[in-house]
Amino acid sequence: MKTFFSFTLSILILFSFTYFSPFVSAQSKIESPNYRIQFPNFNSGAGIPSSSNFKLDSTLGQGAPGLYSSAGYKVKAGFQYIHSIIPFSFSISDIQINFGSLTVGTPSTDTSTLTVSTGGAGGYSVKASENNPLKTFNSINTIPDTLCDTTCSETSAAVWTSNSKYGFGFNMTGDDIPADFTNSTYFRQFADTSNSESKVTIMSSVNVGRSRVATITYKVNVSNTQPAGTYQNIIMFTAIPGY
Amino acid sequence: MKKYKLVTILSLLSLLISIFLSNNIVNAQNAISLSITPPIFEVMIKPDKEIRQVFSIENLGGDTILTPKVVYFVPSDENGNVDLTENLAPDWVMYDKNPFTIKSTEKIDVSLVISPPEGTSETDHFLTLVFETDKPTDILEENASFYKTQIGSNILLTISKDGNPKKSAEITTFKAPIIIDSLSNINYSLILQNNGNSFWKPTGKIIVQGTNLNSTLTLAPLNVLSGYSRKIPCINNEELIDCKIAKKPLIGIYRANLEFRMDESAEIKKTEVTTFAFPFSLMAISLFLVLLILNLKKYLTKKR
Numbered sequence: 229m230k231t232f233f234s235f236t237l238s239i240l241i242l243f244s245f246t247y248f249s250p251f252v253s254a255q256s257k258i259e260s261p262n263y264r265i266q267f268p269n270f271n272s273g274a275g276i277p278s279s280s281n282f283k284l285d286s287t288l289g290q291g292a293p294g295l296y297s298s299a300g301y302k303v304k305a306g307f308q309y310i311h312s313i314i315p316f317s318f319s320i321s322d323i324q325i326n327f328g329s330l331t332v333g334t335p336s337t338d339t340s341t342l343t344v345s346t347g348g349a350g351g352y353s354v355k356a357s358e359n360n361p362l363k364t365f366n367s368i369n370t371i372p373d374t375l376c377d378t379t380c381s382e383t384s385a386a387v388w389t390s391n392s393k394y395g396f397g398f399n400m401t402g403d404d405i406p407a408d409f410t411n412s413t414y415f416r417q418f419a420d421t422s423n424s425e426s427k428v429t430i431m432s433s434v435n436v437g438r439s440r441v442a443t444i445t446y447k448v449n450v451s452n453t454q455p456a457g458t459y460q461n462i463i464m465f466t467a468i469p470g471y
Numbered sequence: 472m473k474k475y476k477l478v479t480i481l482s483l484l485s486l487l488i489s490i491f492l493s494n495n496i497v498n499a500q501n502a503i504s505l506s507i508t509p510p511i512f513e514v515m516i517k518p519d520k521e522i523r524q525v526f527s528i529e530n531l532g533g534d535t536i537l538t539p540k541v542v543y544f545v546p547s548d549e550n551g552n553v554d555l556t557e558n559l560a561p562d563w564v565m566y567d568k569n570p571f572t573i574k575s576t577e578k579i580d581v582s583l584v585i586s587p588p589e590g591t592s593e594t595d596h597f598l599t600l601v602f603e604t605d606k607p608t609d610i611l612e613e614n615a616s617f618y619k620t621q622i623g624s625n626i627l628l629t630i631s632k633d634g635n636p637k638k639s640a641e642i643t644t645f646k647a648p649i650i651i652d653s654l655s656n657i658n659y660s661l662i663l664q665n666n667g668n669s670f671w672k673p674t675g676k677i678i679v680q681g682t683n684l685n686s687t688l689t690l691a692p693l694n695v696l697s698g699y700s701r702k703i704p705c706i707n708n709e710e711l712i713d714c715k716i717a718k719k720p721l722i723g724i725y726r727a728n729l730e731f732r733m734d735e736s737a738e739i740k741k742t743e744v745t746t747f748a749f750p751f752s753l754m755a756i757s758l759f760l761v762l763l764i765l766n767l768k769k770y771l772t773k774k775r
Contacts, residue, residue: 300517301520315508315527317504318622319532320618321502322502323503324617325616326613326615327616328614329614343504346510347510351550427554434704435710435711458612458613460616467623468552468601469511470625471546471551
């Protein structure tokens, strides 16, 4: 009986680990791409160009004499080429932010985590914009972008602690963020593309970085004159490696 | 009995770990996580020739729909960052423009064919292959901000008939402090301008010579795009560093000779800056101490 019980429990342990182990790997990949490995995937498709009459390999990537005239192209090589086969990754912890029911004069806040990993020698930048300020479905009513306690914009953060100042904005903490987010009380507006504002950099580095993490905190505060309704917008994040 | 307890505890622990991991899986499904390889592709091609490059896009978040496009970019600063434009790549940059579904943990290869026709002008094209996610479905109809994401890979393309496009460099800035305190490090700043028809990387060094040091800094071979300038840092074991001499100077003149060539070109560009080092802070401290001693002496003599 004892042996049977031990056997059953052992099987249960094994089953638990075996069943979930593939998912563990998938999850760990999000945050742990290997950066220091040189030429990790030269046998795979990505990173190796080819043409109908010529296939380039890692040795020829250095530009052998006469290569250009025979193949008609030349892939540049060197320091950046080593890094160029290491993936560039960008993650956000959510697909949307729900503010729930908005209460007059009581700010609603929520956060997401942005993670960037880059092997490229030129660093990276992440830019953000909104398609428009928070609007109702019929686009009649709008929660304006915040002006903070005094004044702030999409490029300049300022303190927003007063509950009698209304609008929608964001704060950032963490790696590679703009210097004007002095602390958690500093907010900016999102660049409003419907108002011809250009996307604004919210994370940036010139260096190779592994798992650079920043937290973005959204804040919405409405006045008692704000019409009832469901307010929504789209935030676009653009993550591009440097050249 | 002890054995039973141990086995029971272990099985409970494993179940707890499993539940924890399964929660993480749910989180991954509700996240956006994309990865692209290679992040940069640099190529020079003759008109009327063709090259195919495969880009891999991997999804470690939830299932999503991606829309690919190739647009021109312009440098947004002198550090290698880019601003995407609305201008699409020419027709001879060919790829499947249709949106596609990418499931969680799936990796999809996207082929890009570059085939400039005969007569294409010999210029550079700075492009970015962008994958854009769809807006997530609104189920709750609550007050919300929805996320869309773009991830990209840069393509630096030179069109050249003979493989030897005109390359031209100008040293916009090469400077160091004229006078420096001996307790400080000499820091060099370098900005290079590309006035030619093709992008290039500087290959070179800064050689610093002075009283107590003879040091060499290696320039980082970063891309300088045609028509633009770029700040060039130094490199140490594939790590970008400031062009700064680790050893502190003593006293005297320290000459820094900059030498570089554009890619493998024969032409070497040279310039020099000079820094005079003097132990100002040590002198100030010494002077302060001397004055202090003299005053003390004076005070003590008066007291007697």
